[in-house]
Every structure is written in C-alpha cells, then in structure tokens.
Amino acid sequence: xxxxxxxxxxxxxxxxxxxxxxxxxxxxxxxxxxxxxxxxxxxxxxxxxxxxxxxxxxxxxxxxxxxxxxxxxxxxxxxxxxxxxxxxxxxxxxxxxxxxxxxxxxxxxxxxxxxxxxxxxxxxxxxxxxxxxxxxxxxxxxxxxxxxxxxxxxxxxxxxxxxxxxxxxxxxxxxxxxxxxxxxxxxxxxxxxxxxxxxxxxxxxxxxxxxxxxxxxxxxxxxxxxxxxxxxxxxxxxxxxxxxxxxxxxxxxxxxxxxxxxxx
Amino acid sequence: xxxxxxxxxxxxxxxxxxxxxxxxxxxxxxxxxxxxxxxxxxxxxxxxxxxxxxxxxxxxxxxxxxxxxxxxxxxxxxxxxxxxxxxxxxxxxxxxxxxxxxxxxxxxxxxxxxxxxxxxxxxxxxxxxxxxxxxxxxxxxxxxxxxxxxxxxxxxxxxxxxxxxxxxxxxxxxxxxxxxxxxxxxxxxxxxxxxxxxxxxxxxxxxxxxxxxxxxxxxxxxxxxxxxxxxxxxxxxxxxxxxxxxxxxxxxxxxxxxxxxxxxxxxxxxxxxxxxx
Amino acid sequence: xxxxxxxxxxxxxxxxxxxxxxxxxxxxxxxxxxxxxxxxxxxxxxxxxxxxxxxxxxxxxxxxxxxxxxxxxxxxxxxxxxxxxxxxxxxxxxxxxxxxxxxxxxxxxxxxxxxxxxxxxxxxxxxxxxxxxxxxxxxxxxxxxxxxxxxxxxxxxxxxxxxxxxxxxxxxxxxxxxxxxxxxxxxxxxxxxxxxxxxxxxxxxxxxxxxxxxxxxxxxxxxxxxxxxxxxxxxxxxxxxxxxxxxxxxxx
Numbered sequence: 001x002x003x004x005x006x007x008x009x010x011x012x013x014x015x016x017x018x019x020x021x022x023x024x025x026x027x028x029x030x031x032x033x034x035x036x037x038x039x040x041x042x043x044x045x046x047x048x049x050x051x052x053x054x055x056x057x058x059x060x061x062x063x064x065x066x067x068x069x070x071x072x073x074x075x076x077x078x079x080x081x082x083x084x085x086x087x088x089x090x091x092x093x094x095x096x097x098x099x100x101x102x103x104x105x106x107x108x109x110x111x112x113x114x115x116x117x118x119x120x121x122x123x124x125x126x127x128x129x130x131x132x133x134x135x136x137x138x139x140x141x142x143x144x145x146x147x148x149x150x151x152x153x154x155x156x157x158x159x160x161x162x163x164x165x166x167x168x169x170x171x172x173x174x175x176x177x178x179x180x181x182x183x184x185x186x187x188x189x190x191x192x193x194x195x196x197x198x199x200x201x202x203x204x205x206x207x208x209x210x211x212x213x214x215x216x217x218x219x220x221x222x223x224x225x226x227x228x229x230x231x232x233x234x235x236x237x238x239x240x241x242x243x244x245x246x247x248x249x250x251x252x253x254x255x256x257x258x259x260x261x262x263x264x
Numbered sequence: 265x266x267x268x269x270x271x272x273x274x275x276x277x278x279x280x281x282x283x284x285x286x287x288x289x290x291x292x293x294x295x296x297x298x299x300x301x302x303x304x305x306x307x308x309x310x311x312x313x314x315x316x317x318x319x320x321x322x323x324x325x326x327x328x329x330x331x332x333x334x335x336x337x338x339x340x341x342x343x344x345x346x347x348x349x350x351x352x353x354x355x356x357x358x359x360x361x362x363x364x365x366x367x368x369x370x371x372x373x374x375x376x377x378x379x380x381x382x383x384x385x386x387x388x389x390x391x392x393x394x395x396x397x398x399x400x401x402x403x404x405x406x407x408x409x410x411x412x413x414x415x416x417x418x419x420x421x422x423x424x425x426x427x428x429x430x431x432x433x434x435x436x437x438x439x440x441x442x443x444x445x446x447x448x449x450x451x452x453x454x455x456x457x458x459x460x461x462x463x464x465x466x467x468x469x470x471x472x473x474x475x476x477x478x479x480x481x482x483x484x485x486x487x488x489x490x491x492x493x494x495x496x497x498x499x500x501x502x503x504x505x506x507x508x509x510x511x512x513x514x515x516x517x518x519x520x521x522x523x524x525x526x527x528x529x530x531x532x533x534x535x536x537x538x539x540x541x
Numbered sequence: 542x543x544x545x546x547x548x549x550x551x552x553x554x555x556x557x558x559x560x561x562x563x564x565x566x567x568x569x570x571x572x573x574x575x576x577x578x579x580x581x582x583x584x585x586x587x588x589x590x591x592x593x594x595x596x597x598x599x600x601x602x603x604x605x606x607x608x609x610x611x612x613x614x615x616x617x618x619x620x621x622x623x624x625x626x627x628x629x630x631x632x633x634x635x636x637x638x639x640x641x642x643x644x645x646x647x648x649x650x651x652x653x654x655x656x657x658x659x660x661x662x663x664x665x666x667x668x669x670x671x672x673x674x675x676x677x678x679x680x681x682x683x684x685x686x687x688x689x690x691x692x693x694x695x696x697x698x699x700x701x702x703x704x705x706x707x708x709x710x711x712x713x714x715x716x717x718x719x720x721x722x723x724x725x726x727x728x729x730x731x732x733x734x735x736x737x738x739x740x741x742x743x744x745x746x747x748x749x750x751x752x753x754x755x756x757x758x759x760x761x762x763x764x765x766x767x768x769x770x771x772x773x774x775x776x777x778x779x780x781x782x783x784x785x786x787x788x789x790x791x792x793x
Contacts, residue, residue: 023362026355030416030497037417044411071309078306113523117402117490121507126326128319135313164633164699167593168706169623169650174657178646182637205400208494212314215403222406234399234407241398254294282671284641284683286660 047227054232061217062229066236069213072134073203077196079135080142085188087143088150095154095180105151111144116202120211131212138199138206145198149191150184157183189255193248200244204237334516341514345502346521353498354525356416356491357484360423365477368393368428372435379439379465393436397429401487405496416497423488427480438472439465474540478533485529489522545570545742546592546710551601553587561587563766564601573742574733576757576774578750580786584766585746589714592744593625594618606709623650626703628732630715632695634687634702641683643698644670647705666705673701677731693724697731704735711736713745717752725749729756750782 027033056062090096091104116137123133162179170178207215214233221229287295374380374389404422412418447464455463492500499518506514546569553562561584569575577585590596592603594610603610610621626647634643648666649657656662674680677697687695696716703711713732717725733756736743747753753760754774762770762777762785770781 023359026359030352030355030359030420032359032417032420036412040412040417043413047407047411068313071313074305074309075313078302113526114519115486115490115522117493118503118519118522122330125330126323128316128322130316130319131313132315132319158636160629160631160633161635163595164627164629164702165635165646165649167595167622167625167627168647168702169619169621170646170652170657171619171649171654173654174649174652177654177658178635178638178649182635186637201398201400205402208402208406218403219406222410227410230407234403237403238395238398242394245394251298254298281664281668284662284667284671286642 050225050227051231053228054235055228056232057221057226057229058217062214062233062236065207065214065217065233066240068131069203069207069215070200070240072131072138072206072211072213073196073199076135076138076142076203077192077199079139080146080195080199081192083139084143084146084150084192087147088154088188089176091147091151092154094157094159095176104147108144108147108151111140112148113144116141116206117209120206120209124210129210129212134203134206134211134213137211138202141202142195142199145195146188146191150188153184153187153191154180189252193252197241197244197248200241204240330512333512336513337516337520338511338513339517341517342521345506345514346499346518349492349497349499349502350521350525352416353488353492353500354485356419356423356498357481357488357529360420360488361427361477361481361484363420363424364427364431364480367424368431369435371428372432372439373461375432375436376439378442378444379461389432389436393429393432395429396425396427397433399426401426402491402494405491406494409495414495414497419488419491419496419498422491422496423484426487427484430480430483431476434476435469435473438469438476442468475537478537482529482533486526489525545605546744547602547604548592549602549604551588551591551598551603553584553591553596553599560599561766562591562598565766565768567761567768567771569742569744571742572736572740574736574756574758575742575744575761576753576759577744577746577761577763578748578753578785579763581748583763585763586714588763589712589744589746592710592712593622593627619650623706624709626706626708626711628696628699628703628711628713628716630718632692632699632719634695634698636686636688638687639683640674640679640685640687640690640698641667641670643687644673644683644701644705647702650706670701670705673704676735677701692720693728696720696724696728700728700731700735704739708739709741711739711741711743713743715746715748718748725752726755732756750777 087104087108091101091108093101119140120133120137123136127133127136157180161183162175165175165179203213203215204218205213205215207213207217208219210216214237218230218233218237221227221233371389371393375386375393377383377386380386380389401422404425405419408418408422408425412421442465446468447460450460450464488498488500490500490503492498492502493504495501495504499522503515503518506512506518546567548565548567551562551565552560554560565584565588577588579585587596591598592605592610594613598611601611605621606624608617608621610618613621635646638646642660645662645666648662652662671683674683677700679694679697679701682690682694682698687698690698699716711732716732717728720728729752732743732745745753745757754777757774760770760772760774760777761768762781764785769785770777
C-alpha cells in the first residue's frame, strides 16, 4: 500500500462522532425541538414587545439598588483581594511547608466549590436579608478565585531569580519582594481586576435570592410583570458593568500592568 | 559601610552623587491618585451600606441551626428527586456551550481587527460580546423563562447567550495574536480567504479554542445547576422546591450532588485537556 | 587562621551510593583567579553551590574568613552569603525589574526587609551602582528592563550585582556558557578586572578550556567528582586533558 502523507487519526473522528451524538441525545432529552423553538420565538416577540420601550417605573428603588450593588462589589472586592494575597502565598508549595499549604488549599477549594447564588442563600440564612450576605458571598468567591490562581502563579515562577536573591544573603521577606512578587504581581493585578469585574456582575444578581442589590428590584419587577421596568434595569446593569470595565482598564494602565491581564 | 576607594573612578575617591527614583513623578502621582480613589470608595461604601450588626452576632447560632437541620443527608431522595434533574443540568450545560460556540466563533472573527478590517464591524461585534457577558446567566434565565416559559429550553438558551461573550472575546483575542507569517505565506499562494482561515489561522487557534471551550463548559456546569432557582430547569428547580418546603436534609443532598458533578466535570476537563492540548 | 577559602574533604551525594563530590580538598588564597574545568555532570556546579550553601553538602568542612560554613545557622549563613558574590550561567536577573533595581538588589543582604520593600536605598549605594554600571560598560542602561537586554549585557548586570555586595569572594557558575565567543572574552575580562580591583579571589566554573587558560592563574580539573589536576594553566598537557574529559577528537 502506498504510504500516506497524513496519518489517519481514528480516535479524533471517533471523538467528534461521540460528541455530536451526545448533543443530539441531550437535545432530545430536553425536548428541544425546532417546533418549540419557533413557538418560543413567537412568544419571545410578544415578550420583547412588552419590554420596549424600557421604562424606569421606580427611579428611587432602582437607584438605591444599583448603588447597593456597587457598594457590595467594592467592599467584597476589597476584603477578597486583601485576604487572597496572604492566602495565595500560604498555599504555594514552593514557599511553604505542606502543613501550611494543605489546609489553605483546602480552604480555597471549598470557597470555589459552590456557585455564588448558593453561597448567597446560605449567608442570607445566616446573617439575614440584605447587603451583608452579598458582601460575604462575594468575598468568599473572590478568595476562591484569586487565591487559587495566585497560588498557581507563584508555583510557576522561575526559581533562578529567587536563587540569585537568596545568594545575596537577603532575608525571607526580601526574597518575596524581589524574587517572587516581580514575577507574579502583574498577574495578581490581572486576577484581582477580573474578580472585581466579576463581583460587580454577581452583585447585580445575588439580590434575586435576597442578598442585596439591584437583583432584588429586578426580580420583583419581573414578578409584577413590569417587563418594561425589567428592560430598563437590565440596560442599567449593562451600562454599569461597561463603566466598571473601563475603570478597570485605567487602573491597570496606571499600575503598569499588561493590558491583557484578564480574560472573561 | 563606606565603599572602598578602589571601586570608584573619580580622582579623590568619592563618585559624584547621581539621583535615581523608581517611578517618574507622573507615575507616582497616578499611583497616589489611584490609592486615594480606592480608599475613598471603600470608606464611603462602609459608611453607606446597610448592615444590621445584630444579625451578624446571631450568625453563628443561625449557621448551627441550619447545619443541624441539614444533617443527616436524605440519600433516599436521590433517585426520585435528584438524579433526573441532575442529568438535565448536564445536558443544559453541554447544549448551551455548544450553541454558544456556534454563535461565538463568527462574532469572534468579526471582532478580530486583523481578519475583518472594518472598524465599525469590529466595534459592533465587541459591543455584542460585552453585552452578552454583562448580563448574568441567572438574569438571562429569568428573561428566557419569560420568552419560552419555565423549563430546560430557557436554561439552555440562557447559558448559550451568556457564554457567547466569554468564548467570543477569547477567540477574538487569540485570533488577533496569531502569527501573521503563515497567513502571509498562504495568501501568497493565492488561496481563498476561507482556505487561509482554515489552514493558517485554525491550526494556531486550535489549542486556545479547545481550552476555552472546555473552560466554559466547566463554568457552565456550575451555572446550570442554579438556573432552576428561577425556573429554567435542572437541579436548581429541585433546590428551589426543597428550600421552600424547608426540607433541609434534602437540600444538603442536592448541594452534595451539585458539588459532585462539578468535581466530576473538573476531573473530566483536566483529563481531556491533557490529551488534546 | 587562613582568611581565604579552605575546603576540606567535601562530599555530596544526591542519592544514596551515588556521590557527586568525592572528598574535595582545596586551599585558595587572596587574589587568585581559579578556573574549575571538567565535563558536564562532574560536580563543578555542585561544588560551587556548596560554597555559598545553595546546595547543602553531605559532609566535610568549608572555611571562609575564619568561619566554618557547612554548619552555619540561618542568620549567620545570610551574613556570610552577603560576603560572597555569585554570577550565574543564566544571569538569574529579576526580569521584570530595571537594570538599576537588579544591581541594587546586591545590597539586599545588608538591608532590612522593610527598606527593601520601600526601595529605600542609601544614596551611597545608588552612587556605587552607577559607578559599577559605568565600569561594566552599561552607562545609561539603568532604567531599562532586564528582559530587554542581550545575554552579554545581562551578565554584566549580574557581575555588577555581585560586586555591589562588597564581596570577599566571587563565585561564577559557567558565566560565559550562554554567550558567544567574543562576548565571553569581554565578560571574562570584566570579571577578572573586578577581582583585581577588589583584591579578592574568584572561582569560576567553565567548560571552555582555552578561555580558562587565558584568564585563570590556577586551573583545577575535575573528573567524576574528584580533583585530578590542580596547577598552572601552562601545565595542562594533552594527556591531562584527556584524563579529565576522555575522548580524543575534541582536542584537535
């Protein structure tokens, strides 16, 4: 048989086939048929009709909600970043012994395990309705996210730079400031700014389960069938988040971090 | 400790004094401004936000109460009330991710300035991607429950719409970072734009593409689990009903199940990642 | 008491039964430029790193400035390390910091963590840093980021950093192995000049025998973890080189 220019990869074809078969199976399971989709679109058109034009039916309530979401995200980000820095360091296996890293990594894993909404529900039960639950929820989420990625970043640093600083006789903390931080700081700022952005988004939605912010306003508007108000709120949320992203870009520029520190 | 005279080059022993600063005056001013703004934001927020201290002190007791009600876990409920919705959640996540990729790839291409050289088109594509990401999947779910009625269809489309922004942005950025040399080479042979896309861009994009897809699927499993709280299908609906009925031992079962499928998803993603990237 | 460097019966094994250093004993006086040559894996790098204890010896003694190094506790070890400057094969600069910050980091052993973090350097240190940059030929480079420099430039920064420590001993682990021949000669010249100015001994690992013969005042040949030659560069006959490196073809 003549030699082939490209090797046959049956495994790859098999993978694609399985993937597609599963998707069709799943669609059938969920009863997602084209007919339902079209019906839905018709419904959707009606729904959209009721949403436009957007109307701010309760400006005070909306302003309060937006402000509260902003405050929740600011405080949760502040607490989260401040706590995640030492937690990330203590979780790094190239800096700390295992009796320190193991419990810390466990803590970070637990913080990441649950969706913020679920964490919000638990905190609402613990500290009652309102912003406190929201702040605690997003702090936990921040620690889980930044902590894990920061620890990974520290474990990936070049040991050569650390070795050189150690050879000068520098104390441990100077080892961190000169050998470790310069290598990971821009990534830390990237993670932190991504998390601040994520907190801003999540702060708009934890209100749906009572943890404060504009989410509560949105949910009640929805339940009252005030769809035009719903639309106004959603647009306001989008606007607030876009402003937040621009702010984050300025901060990164002032701190001299590479523009692409985040990925969303 | 004075430096030995042997190291200097000036006659008389001591070198002339030269200043050095780490940051330029502008940089320093910028950093100070940033610090001031951040501190102001935090302080103002603390003072304005409504926090009721009594609830904080009550918290440990409340948590204790909750935990005792959640234990022991009602494992028996699994087959009746958890298994099916759990599978539904997986389907929602997978279909939603697949749908989002279909829509995200063209948008990502449109947003890439090196492939589609029309600035307005790039801008529109980017705006759509940003808008998609700015609306939380739970809120998308709420909207689509309004459109399609409660059920998994709403959840799937919500996941899809939320993920488009994520996937599209990362693909667009990856495309913009592609090496132009193979592109140039293929264009020089007279290949059509489609061929150039397939044979010069795709091979470079492929590892990022799969990495992003897997990453988003992993996140979507987590997201899909809670959409049911607003009626968009999956295990979230069981969570909602059991919470409303205060059946906390079943709630803990559901939370445990969610934890397990998220863990499984991560294991799966790590394994697949090792093999194809 | 001998105030130079004295190594007595140094041994190091990374795995049981597989010694990398088999009882090395050496005496170094002031003002020597010692080149250690030998094939890869023969323990040259381990030997050099044992001196400032970046690698912990399995047994033996190292005496420097009247102090025994192998058994030193943490704080005295740091104080000893700051008197030993080291130049690395891959420069080991902090890539994201500027040239000036890299050079100044040579003073970290003398500064508290607090002043180090705040970058509060003494003006004398800053002046010295500028002077050193002039001496290594990098005037005007102080604000450039380390990762924007060429290999030869980076190594010069590395040398300046080591000298910033006011060391009593300079160690260099294959300082020119990553550089082209012309730059290698320049860097070796700078290194040797610095040693002469400071009147301190320099110990250099290298695999380029010709370069070693050109710059060193004493050559130590290692093979399989032991010293097989210790003497003047002129004494390196073909036979001796063969016993160190094995094989004939590379000699011609």
